[in-house]
Amino acid sequence: xxxxxxxxxxxxxxxxxxxxxxxxxxxxxxxxxxxxxxxxxxxxxxxxxxxxxxxxxxxxxxxxxxxxxxxxxxxxxxxxxxxxxxxxxxxxxxxxxxxxxxxxxxxxxxxxxxxxxxxxxxxxxxxxxxxxxxxxxxxxxxxxxxxxxxxxxxxxxxxxxxxxxxxxxxxxxxxxxxxxxxxxxxxxxxxxxxxxxxxxxxxxxxxxxxxxxxxxxxxxxxxxxxxxxxxxxxxxxxxxxxxxxxxxxxxxxxxxxxxxxxxxxxxxxxxxxxxxxxxxxxxxxxxxxxxxxxxxxxxxxxxxxxxxxxxxxxxxxxxxxxxxxxxxxxxxxxxxxxxxxxxxxxxxxxxxxxxxxxxxxxxxxxxxxxxxxxxxxxxxxxxxxxxxxxxxxxxxxxxxxxxxxxxxxxxxxxxxxxxxxxxxxxxxxxxxxxxxxxxxxxxxxxxx
Ligand SMILES: Nc1nc2[nH]cnc2c(=O)[nH]1
Numbered sequence: 001x002x003x004x005x006x007x008x009x010x011x012x013x014x015x016x017x018x019x020x021x022x023x024x025x026x027x028x029x030x031x032x033x034x035x036x037x038x039x040x041x042x043x044x045x046x047x048x049x050x051x052x053x054x055x056x057x058x059x060x061x062x063x064x065x066x067x068x069x070x071x072x073x074x075x076x077x078x079x080x081x082x083x084x085x086x087x088x089x090x091x092x093x094x095x096x097x098x099x100x101x102x103x104x105x106x107x108x109x110x111x112x113x114x115x116x117x118x119x120x121x122x123x124x125x126x127x128x129x130x131x132x133x134x135x136x137x138x139x140x141x142x143x144x145x146x147x148x149x150x151x152x153x154x155x156x157x158x159x160x161x162x163x164x165x166x167x168x169x170x171x172x173x174x175x176x177x178x179x180x181x182x183x184x185x186x187x188x189x190x191x192x193x194x195x196x197x198x199x200x201x202x203x204x205x206x207x208x209x210x211x212x213x214x215x216x217x218x219x220x221x222x223x224x225x226x227x228x229x230x231x232x233x234x235x236x237x238x239x240x241x242x243x244x245x246x247x248x249x250x251x252x253x254x255x256x257x258x259x260x261x262x263x264x265x266x267x268x269x270x271x272x273x274x275x276x277x278x279x280x281x282x283x284x285x286x287x288x289x290x291x292x293x294x295x296x297x298x299x300x301x302x303x304x305x306x307x308x309x310x311x312x313x314x315x316x317x318x319x320x321x322x323x324x325x326x327x328x329x330x331x332x333x334x335x336x337x338x339x340x341x342x343x344x345x346x347x348x349x350x351x352x353x354x355x356x357x358x359x360x361x362x363x364x365x366x367x368x369x370x371x372x373x374x375x376x377x378x379x380x381x382x383x384x385x386x387x388x389x390x391x392x393x394x395x396x397x398x399x400x401x402x403x404x405x406x407x408x409x410x411x412x413x414x415x416x417x418x419x420x421x422x423x424x425x426x427x428x429x430x431x432x433x434x435x436x437x438x439x440x441x442x443x444x445x446x447x448x
Contacts, residue, residue, distance in 0.1 A: 035337020
């Protein structure tokens with residue numbers, strides 16, 4: 001009794017018992033530093049998520065609170081169920097699909113779309129519990145999984161370039177460079193440069209720091225208005241809480257089933273792929289397999305489920321966790337630290353008004369470039385693989401729809417592989433998906 005510091009024998013013993021720190025060759029101090037590093041690398045989502053979902057018509061304050069709470073739930077579950085140094089929060093790929101493809105392009109209300117997220121998360125949770133999850137993960141060709149991540153990267157970068165005014169519509173060529181005489185566009189240019197240079201210098205939390213610098217420049221030049229307060233109680237989730245449940249009845253349409261399928265595919269494969277990549281980076285794979293992958297998927301699926309009820313799009317295992325792993329994070333204590341910091345951040349909602357589109361745009365562009373790095377793993381030398389992968393990557397930004405990119409790849413892949421004499425490598429799940437995606441194109445494009 002009487003000792004209350006983190007390093008007291010009692011608390012050390014508890015943390016040791018929960019997280020097996022010495023077995024993983026790590027220390028409390030290193031895990032806390034890793035958690036702080038990952039948190040500052042991903043804290044931008046607290047402002048970017050309300051900005052993107054706000055465009056779908058959702059209440060920004062409620063989304064802010066739902067974002068923080070779903071991240072807290074995800075990180076705590078990751079810490080205690082799976083003991084991995086991996087943080088969870090609403091993914092940029094998923095919120096972009098929700099707003100730009102489902103709500104704005106297909107004209108589905110955000111309320112119905114959120115009910116779709118809920119249904120997808122229930123299926124995801126069931127899948128995480130069942131042993132077939134490994135079979136499903138292995139059934140999708142590695143190159144297509146990489147192409148999906150890279151395509152989403154290009155898509156969100158495109159969204160950022162437009163949001164920041166750098167790319168605008170053109171009558172003759174569809175897109176062109178925006179005007180460099182617009183002052184707010186220069187805020188975005190400054191933000192991209194600031195973050196890119198900080199990243200090139202390997203500064204932890206580059207995105208967060210770059211966004212703060214851009215906001216300060218905006219405030220200083222009068223392009224952004226001063227906030228009324230800096231801290232306050234977290235905004236109420238009343239405008240969004242439970243909406244997914246009250247709209248469940250509206251999911252029963254062909255369009256919504258197609259949307260549910262894409263939410264499920266993106267959420268499941270994004271998290272599964274990211275988990276394995278991060279576990280490899282941390283040296284936590286055993287015989288080329290990830291121990292406790294079921295628990296880690298479960299942590300994500302439950303936070304996605306609770307997020308959809310509270311009012312946010314699917315959560316993902318964050319690629320930014322690699323920043324904390326790079327500074328030594330190896331256990332769930334890193335994830336727990338991120339969760340605690342998200343709890344503190346609930347107080348900072350008044351800053352939502354200063355984080356404008358020009359401030360969030362650089363984050364989208366830079367995270368897009370990070371996600372595009374999976375292009376490196378694609379087998380470009382074999383046309384039967386390279387072309388379907390290319391069509392996934394090019395299809396997402398150019399059709400402004402993540403589902404179409406995925407559909408192009410899944411329809412082409414079994415065909416090009418078969419003609420190339422590699423039919424044996426295509427399993428029945430891929431043939432089934434070929435027909436599912438042809439049906440999906442019909443439902444999303446021809447039927448309406
Ligand atoms: N894996 C992953 N990491 C992210 N970091 C920010 N957004 C995302 C996302 O959608 N997926």
